[in-house]
Amino acid sequence: MKLQFKTAVCAAALTLSPLWAMAQQEPLKVGFIATLSGPSAALGQDMYDGFMLGIEQAGGKLGGREVEVLREDDQLKPDVAVQTVNRFIERDQVDLVGGVTFSNVMMAIAKPLVDSDTTFIGMNAGPAPLAGDRCAPNFYFASYQNDQQAEGVGKYATDQGYKNVYLMAPNYQAGKDAVGGFKRFFKGNIAGEVYTAVNQPDYSAEIAQLQAAAPDAVYVFYPGGMGINFIKQFRQAGLLGQIPLLSVSSFDGSTLPALKETALGAISGSFWGPDFDNKANQEFVQAFEKKYDRIPSQYAAQAYDAARLVDSALQKTAGDTKDKEAFRKALAQADFESVRGNFTFNKNGFPILDMFVFEVAKDAQGRVSHKTLSSALPGHPDSYVGTCPL
Template identity: 60%
Template sequence: MRFLTRKLIAAAALSLMAGYATADVKIGFMATMSGPAAALGQDQYDGFMLAVEQGGGKLGGVAVQIVKEDDQLKPDLGVQLVKKLTESEKVDVVAGLTFSNVMMAIAKPLGDSGVPFVGSNAGPAPLAGDQCRANFVFASYQNDNQAEVLGQYAVDKGYKKMMLMAPNYQSGKDQVVGFKRFYKGPVVAEVFTQLNQPDYSAEIAQVQALQPDAIFAFFPGGMGVNFIKQMNQSGLLKKVPLLTVSTVDGTTLPAIGAAALGVLAGGPWGPDLPGQANADFVKAFEAKYQRIPSQYAAQAYDSAHLIGSALQATGGKAGDRPAFLKALHEARFDSVRTNFKIGANGFPVQDEHVYEVAKDAQDRVSLKTIATPLKSYVDAYASQCKPK
């Protein structure tokens, strides 16, 4: 029996290797999949691989090999991995990316390589404007967008004194800029914390002292779990409206639970958005992974289908880069989001929604769409883009 088991394992390994050997297109998928923010990258990877699995190992009818890399949220490592993927592995496409500091670090070597890149999360402002690249297409959002929709929502609600909080890195700065692009009222404080900071007692003391009308906060991954739990323990969560970006979602709500009920979130995707493509995605993701998908998973799922649409349009010829990139920009696939298309600078034009943390039909803590302040929204930097 032991010999038979070894033979079966060996046969399975050979079968897997053979499948890789016959793959027509090689895709390097890089994300943050270890450390406090691991859940974000893992959800991206799971969403992407769900699309590959549904296609029987193919995207757009073309057999694909996926080379998975973990950047560990380390910009220097990200640069090394990009060079490995483009120079040693000779991938046809690079996909993924979770954090904007890593994205900015790899932008030059990846851009200079000419290899098409399809991002599924990080969307730094410079890469949407004067540092945009002809071989970059993002199936996610430009960082400012999720904050911008909450800035408009704050205006609509009549909040007069806002406190703004985010980690001190590229995306955190983008979020604050985005919020203030629409919200022009008084800001009692802008607080930038350390990336992956675990304790927010000092910041919560500031909230108590300043007594803002509402708080805007961007704390992705484990930062969001800690921040929400500590706000709840302080008693402030039920007293001060909390408007968040990437803080309450499918990656954090299982750990936070009912403590987050009533917290607001901004973004382009939620599990209850209309459309058959979204309903099918949510159902399939929950069946496979036994959890509600996050926006990270949804964007990566879309990114896989975006790549598939380009492969289908070019007859599987990812090596014809001008044709492949043209097809990526055309984005001929059914997105899980509403009004989705790729703009001239490679970033999406899409609806931006506001969600409330609430119980779903199965009594689970999830997100419920409550408003769509920005429709078919074009990011603020598109006019500055002159692709290199």
Template identity: 55%
Template sequence: MTMRAMRSIVLATLLLGGTAAAAPVRIGFLSTLSGPGAALGVDQYDGFMLAVDQENGRLGGVEVKILREDDEMKPEKGVQIARQLLDRDRVSIVTGIVFSNVMMAVHRPITSAKVFLVGSNAGPTPITGKGCSPYFFSTSWNNDQLHEAAGELANRMGVKRVYLLAPNYQAGKDAMEGFKRNYKGEIVGERFSAVNQPDYSVEIATVAAARPDAIYTFYPGGMGVNFTKQYQQAGLMTKIPMVSVSTIDGSTLPALGEVALGAVTSSPYAPDLDNAANREFVQAFRKKYGREPSLYAAQSYDAARLIASALRRTGGNVDDKAAFRAALKAADFQSVRGYFAFNTNQFPISPFYRVDVIKGRDGQAALASKGVIFERSRDSYAGECRMD
């Protein structure tokens, strides 16, 4: 073989290697994009894609390809799509997932394949403690943690007697347990509703009969819209105040409007949080989508920024699992929520806020932060987590 021929082969090999290295990092985006919970998933996707669009199709300077999939809030559908993303599409990262029943179904198939799963909403307790994985990171919260802040909020509001309401699935069960952990008053009753039921007349009648000081509700998505409207129509909103999490938020407020005025919520996020990352995010989200960002959009934007920070640190190399995990754990980005760091189980240490529904400057119902409940909230299960 001549020297010129050998040089040609070497050059061709280098060029091919460079092309392979430059291939986009494939990210599966799995969420609920149809049915009663679709508004939550759409906000998740829009928040994530805003970060991608801000980098012109890249994250952390690395080209990415986003594969968008709808789980329809069905665990079996979620597993089917997760396997498709792993086996056919060969994704390196999966993100999204709104509902805990879907997260419980897909968590093990994804993480056992040593593919990174970056959740931006659902945080069921079983995967926070003993079922944790080195391949799972969250930019949201453990489900209980979300409601522990609400229990403390109810204490500060002077609520002595409360009635609890939630849908009958993993996140609803976690909601009840989380609220009870910090609440110091009397639980006069609790009721689980069917997931996505449209009529809450029985629940409302039961609350009226129990006559608590307040109710505590966790009804995400369309469930929250239906319950809140029916509760207001029953004339109870002013008689028995509603404290809630993920019932009245940025995803449901547009459908509720003035019906939700006066409601008090506990939340990890509000559009008016005064930090540079959030101001930039809110302005960009409003400009691109023409609406206020919800906590689902904010948490998903954080997920994209987290992934971007890890890709930047590793130069886009996700195959070195230890290095990429270390880059994720560093959390080298500015969260729109304020302070953000990872606990030992790779769930966030972050603030929770009191967020009220008020009449905004434009006369429309708006979410307004009214102080911090916990500065640096840690979930209650990290001690049970033993990473492999």
């Protein structure tokens, strides 16, 4: 009987060992970095709020492990971001780094992340080089590759029969990716291609130039405060409603609270909308609105998915991140219910996504939001994965 009792105890211990291991682990340290100040602070704040809601929805833990989030503002300054990430890695010894709002910041921190082999979970910025020849096995983007949304809008512009489209974006990596993606799928002529300074407040001169070009439509990429300033000035010039306005990451949940009716009728491309009717999204939107008293933006949705992604991977590794190969293999499986519906990683760590087109319109409660119009590019991979050596 003693032998049988000992065997039973051992069997029970083996069964409970993953749970026991989780209980013995130190809190999961996440170095969260985003733009949390200046004209684009709303983007980073939505990312943080979405990520923290994801942790809350998982019972305050990820993979059964307590979580310590170290939040830092990169101030949209690449040098500040590099210093912060080095501190995360060397002093704080984080288990993973996540976040990043802007692509110029992402490009700056890519090298220290790769050199240290630190696992990174992207929650917004998805610059083209990191999807192509500079892809890395420690990078997983729970967001998108910059060009993907723009490619969907380029396809939409072609389907609408627009012959001449005027393009505008800020002069940095994501702006160039957003223009390049649009041009890749638009089959008409480019009436003008203008790059403006990052966080430029006044677009009156550029708007006068585009008006003189008399395009069939205008396509812009102006995230955060840039989008607010641009569309207000576009409407003041009497052009909104006269010239179709197409965009990505310009008129969304992060900017619509400030724009309200000003943006009605604008077209936007994305892989997620607050009106998606899948269960995971309905639960997310309801919980976000209850907690933060506002409609979530795409930035919040991506970061919420990031928390669910990490949780799903840690469930498979019993909370362990030290075996990096096992943890990343679990991340690659993306075994979670995404708010966007379909979510599958490609070999470069970027997702294959269904791209949609939305109109800025009032929802059932009379609030200005996004209304899904159509599917543009279902099951769409990024355009750089073919050059990724992984």
